[in-house]
Amino acid sequence: MINRVVFIAVLILTFQFVYAQEKTLIKQIDKELGKAISSKVILYKHLHENPELSFREKETSKLISTKLKSFGFEIIDNIGGYGFAGVLKNGEGPVIMYRTDLDALPILEKTDVSYASCKTDTLNGLETAVMHACGHDMHMTVFVGVAELMSKMKNNWKGTLVMLGQPAEELGGSALLLENDLFLKIPVPSLALAYHVSPELEAGKIGYIPGPAWAKVNTVEITVHGHGGHGAYPHQSIDPIVLSARIILALQTIVSREISPLNPAVVTVGAIHGGKKHNVIPDDVHMMLTLRSYSDEVAAKMISSIERICNGIAASAGLEKKEFPNVVEIYNSLPPGINNPELTEKIAQVLKKEFGETAILKQEPSMGAEDFYAYGSTSEKIPLCMLRLGSVSKETIEEHDKSGTPLPGLHSSYYAPIPEKTINTGVKAMIITLIQLMNEIPLHTSTQQGHE
CATH class of the missing domain: 3.30.70.360 (Alpha-Beta Plaits)
Structure with a gap:
């Protein structure tokens, strides 16, 4: 009887300690994010105003990789054209890869935002407008925010973080990186993560799909x-x-x-x-x-x-x-986009603890496609998870529901995520996910391979 009482007391104290640690971590994330958010909104607007087509992301790649280098990441560039990886080693632990795409689309922007793109380029011999109509500018902004905070919060995790900047997602650019021996140039990941903005999900919310997610x-x-x-x-x-x-x-x-x-x-x-x-x-x-x-x-x-x-x-x-x-x-x-079910459910449960059940939503598979999943089709069989990042204001959703008109979708000339709330949610959720996974998953047997 005494042993049982002692066990329960120890268990309660352990839970209280873990809870206190988690609260301290969240406060630190919120504090760092509060200091960084204004610069990230400025970055987002710059990226939105200056889109570059697939395989032409020279300035975009240079800008993002330079920011990672300033945070202490080792930069490996020229991976499949303008692709790059930023590697941050922080002691013994798992290797996690977090990927962003870099390219924009040949679309004439028709949004009314003050930072709308006026850029043009030539494609197949003809002049075309260029726009970030698929949210890759938001992906990159969150990516930079995550890199900055992970470098500042190294005392909270152990392992290796690989930040991958990938060109030409719209044309299947992941294949080019793999053909250029990506996993010989970087540490082979234990798992890989990514976001895709959702043009239907409210900003502040995140969608997840265990198993088949993209066509x-x-x-x-x-x-x-x-x-x-x-x-x-x-x-x-x-x-x-x-x-x-x-x-x-x-x-x-x-x-x-x-x-x-x-x-x-x-x-x-x-x-x-x-x-x-x-x-x-x-x-x-x-x-x-x-x-x-x-x-x-x-x-x-x-x-x-x-x-x-x-x-x-x-x-x-x-x-x-x-x-x-x-x-x-x-x-x-x-290939079809298959999220690792166990990994995806784990991340969802971690995020629900902080954001609540109503903000982390299980969603239906899409007939859209994502070349991110090529990274899981190699011999390394890397588990993957792509989360969907809400990007639309509650007011806009209600307005369209009332009028019966569909929201502007991905690749629409009218699609424009709301910056601050989307960035804030994306960075915070990914930081929580990365730190939790870094401190939980065992060392991957392949982490000793590849880049030294």
Whole structure:
């Protein structure tokens, strides 16, 4: 009986000690973040005003890596173009990688924020506007905030923090970093983390998805051939524009009639180009497609169906087999985004203790895609987790709910996260997560490999 009483007393004292430690840590995070937040808002607005397209992130990469270097990180640059890693070693412990993307999109910004992008660049020989319409500017800002606070709070954790700046997320840039021997240049991580902003989730909240979270991507291009001619004499030609229209309509039946309703799938024709003059029927039409799924089998079925439909419609128009459309997968597909369930649930429970159950929300998988998950598809089998960072004001959400209009989504010319609350939540949540994981997970067997 006495032993049981003593045990309970020790247990209570232990819980009180741990609770006190946690409260002290949170106060320190809040204090440091309070001092840093104004400079991070300024950084965010600068990044938003100065976007750079994929594989052209020279100034962005230089700015972010220079900031990490000033915090004491060792910088390893020129990893797959403008990619870089900042490494902060802090004694024996696990290796955790935290990744941000760097690139922007060829989109004309239509927001009304005072720091809207007016930048332009050339793409495929044509001038284009450039905008951070996917929130990578917010990802980078939070990333810098996390690096700064982790360097100031080294007395609270042990291990190695690897901060990875990745170019060209919009074009699958993670593959290029891996092809450039990323895990021979940096310590091999025990696990890897990342954020993606959510254009539907209120700022101050974080979403998590254990298991399948983002779709697999296949990028396909179709060249439809025909027999060109004069627009006044269409009967003397085989019109590839008409054939393309028939193909586009027929492609809509792949998901609705050939794929099981239990298997998520998307076929989208995102671009079609053909002809240069009002009265000339062209010889060819070029189409660009994105395919989304969660399995290799569904992806293969969609590509096979596209080829069959294209060939069937071409044959029905009288084209010979050698003139059938060319269907080409133009680059390697992205794997489906699978968050490690155990890791993701663990992080969610840690964050719920600080932010509350109503702020850390379990969400549904998306048909969007993320090249972050390529880092988990190597032989190292690194566990991954990407959290979704709320970025929209409560008032904006209520306004759109009332009007029945959808919120501006990712890649929308009207998408603009609210800066301070989004940054504050993102930095605080990631710091809590990193310190908790650094102090809990065992040493990874692969941490002795790679960069010295």
